[in-house]
Amino acid sequence: MVKEELILATLKEYFGYDSFRPLQQQIINSVFDKKDNLVIMPTGGGKSICFQLPAILLPGITIVISPLIALMKDQVDGLTANGIPAAFLNSSQKEKEQQEIFSKIQKNEIKLLYVAPESLQFIDAVFSAGNISLIAIDEAHCISSWGHDFRPAYTQLGYLKNRHPETPIIALTATADKATRKDICDQLNIPHAAQHLSSFDRKNLSLEVRPGIKKFEQIMAFLKGRKSESGIIYCLSRKNTEELAAKLKAKGFNAEAYHAGLSHQERIKIQEDFINDRNEVICATIAFGMGIDKSNVRWVIHYNMPKNLEGYYQEIGRAGRDGLPSSTLLFHSYADVVQLQKFAEGSGNAEVQLAKLERMKQYSEALSCRRRILLSYFGELISKDCGNCDVCRNPPEFFDGTLLAQKALSTVYRLREQEPVSMVIDVLRGAQNAQVLEKAYQNLSTYGIAGDVSWRDWQQYMIQLINQGYLEIAFHDQNKIKLTSLAKNVLFNGEKVSLADVTQAELKKEPTVER
Ligand code: ADP
Ligand code: ZN
Numbered sequence: 001m002v003k004e005e006l007i008l009a010t011l012k013e014y015f016g017y018d019s020f021r022p023l024q025q026q027i028i029n030s031v032f033d034k035k036d037n038l039v040i041m042p043t044g045g046g047k048s049i050c051f052q053l054p055a056i057l058l059p060g061i062t063i064v065i066s067p068l069i070a071l072m073k074d075q076v077d078g079l080t081a082n083g084i085p086a087a088f089l090n091s092s093q094k095e096k097e098q099q100e101i102f103s104k105i106q107k108n109e110i111k112l113l114y115v116a117p118e119s120l121q122f123i124d125a126v127f128s129a130g131n132i133s134l135i136a137i138d139e140a141h142c143i144s145s146w147g148h149d150f151r152p153a154y155t156q157l158g159y160l161k162n163r164h165p166e167t168p169i170i171a172l173t174a175t176a177d178k179a180t181r182k183d184i185c186d187q188l189n190i191p192h193a194a195q196h197l198s199s200f201d202r203k204n205l206s207l208e209v210r211p212g213i214k215k216f217e218q219i220m221a222f223l224k225g226r227k228s229e230s231g232i233i234y235c236l237s238r239k240n241t242e243e244l245a246a247k248l249k250a251k252g253f254n255a256e257a258y259h260a261g262l263s264h265q266e267r268i269k270i271q272e273d274f275i276n277d278r279n280e281v282i283c284a285t286i287a288f289g290m291g292i293d294k295s296n297v298r299w300v301i302h303y304n305m306p307k308n309l310e311g312y313y314q315e316i317g318r319a320g321r322d323g324l325p326s327s328t329l330l331f332h333s334y335a336d337v338v339q340l341q342k343f344a345e346g347s348g349n350a351e352v353q354l355a356k357l358e359r360m361k362q363y364s365e366a367l368s369c370r371r372r373i374l375l376s377y378f379g380e381l382i383s384k385d386c387g388n389c390d391v392c393r394n395p396p397e398f399f400d401g402t403l404l405a406q407k408a409l410s411t412v413y414r415l416r417e418q419e420p421v422s423m424v425i426d427v428l429r430g431a432q433n434a435q436v437l438e439k440a441y442q443n444l445s446t447y448g449i450a451g452d453v454s455w456r457d458w459q460q461y462m463i464q465l466i467n468q469g470y471l472e473i474a475f476h477d478q479n480k481i482k483l484t485s486l487a488k489n490v491l492f493n494g495e496k497v498s499l500a501d502v503t504q505a506e507l508k509k510e511p512t513v514e515r
Pocket of ligand 1: 017020047293
């Protein structure tokens with residue numbers, strides 16, 4: 001066991017910090033215990049130290065698998081500047097350069113070695129050349145096609161544990177829902193990894209969703225008084241990024257478009273100008289941002305709807321990493337939903353992607369605190385509204401929906417959590433269709449107990465119950481609807497539930513049709 005004083009002294013000496021952030025110490029201890037670990041921490045939470053600090057103290061080398069070849073050099077330079085011997089190996093290097101690194105590996109003169117997942121052919125050579133203490137897998141969600149940024153090269157990583165079972169693995173990511181977390185562990189062959197989930201709550205980010213009409217005018221209004229602040233506008237298409245950047249430039253903003261169609265050099269320049277405050281606004285596709293360490297991004301706008309909440313959360317998470325108040329704005333339009341549906345249908349696992357998109361849409365249309373929805377999506381249940389989202393600031397009218405909630409939750413319970421939302425509503429309303437009768441659901445005690453509420457209203461209430469964290473959808477299990485731990489409070493402990501008055505909200509809502 002490595003002594004706590006030594007760990008703290010190392011933190012101070014190499015990183016300049018006096019204390020750990022939440023979870024860091026616990027994770028580091030678990031690494032020293034030679035356990036496999038899965039770390040889920042929001043962007044900016046401080047994941048790197050969780051493997052960099054152990055790397056310094058462990059006897060051998062820590063291999064870091066990182067998808068960002070472009071940033072490897074920066075990372076290695078940063079470490080070297082702090083006195084931590086580090087290097088990277090990739091296929092763009094000359095053979096001589098690679099040989100020099102291998103000779104350092106043999107002499108145990110390197111503590112951290114960065115390797116791209118595409119260059120795994122090096123790994124076995126590295127293992128036979130040197131003493132490997134730890135394998136860190138950064139951006140680990142890239143291994144899962146259920147996540148939002150699947151990289152085929154990552155799927156080879158499963159062999160690491162088979163080939164080198166004695167070497168502990170630490171997998172790290174900023175985004176992964178429950179099912180994706182399991183998928184990551186399964187695919188890496190670390191089913192018993194200790195999971196460290198840090199809070200996803202970024203209280204300094206305000207959340208807002210607006211109808212996607214007259215978007216440019218809305219953006220101009222939003223940017224009023226923010227002229228010198230850094231911000232990112234995420235768009236769905238390259239064309240959008242360019243058009244928007246041009247329009248902003250014409251209005252006197254230092255705006256640049258960023259997408260995968262640009263050359264490597266162009267992209268690097270735009271990133272560096274942004275990081276060093278030489279341009280303020282980046283209009284980007286989702287290609288932008290991964291691994292970019294800029295603490296003073298003050299706002300993020302989604303010009304188009306993201307395809308799921310993981311992507312959305314990661315992208316807004318690039319704002320306010322310094323902890324200061326920062327704003328996020330999402331434009332919601334059905335044109336985007338239709339487009340994203342097409343993408344999802346053409347993807348490898350359409351059912352899951354469509355269900356995630358549906359969740360994204362429900363978030364956009366939410367009538368309850370948006371932060372509660374986001375956090376509950378990641379498995380974090382909070383029982384109070386946040387006060388820092390547009391719904392909290394301008395709430396719809398609520399009524400005591402406890403009885404309705406009890407009826408719905410007990411029906412889910414009686415259906416043994418084996419049915420999707422539509423069946424729950426059928427049973428509540430006493431429908432007599434073939435599926436209900438086939439399964440003899442008319443015999444359930446809650447059958448027909450709420451036939452006085454229309455199907456449409458029930459759908460709204462069910463969405464609200466999901467959004468408030470009482471129910472959840474099992475995306476990977478035919479979208480069956482399940483009770484959460486909060487539901488028990490309502491069913492058994494008399495907890496009250498407020499529901500938004502659907503008819504009211506409908507009247508207040510602005511049209512969300514694209515111009
Ligand atoms: P992540 O990889 O989770 O996005 P990083 O590891 O890049 O986050 O850390 C984000 C920032 O927080 C960095 O500037 C890092 O130096 C800083 N940081 C990490 N740990 C601590 C700590 N214990 N105290 C203060 N700052 C820290
Ligand atoms: Zn809120």
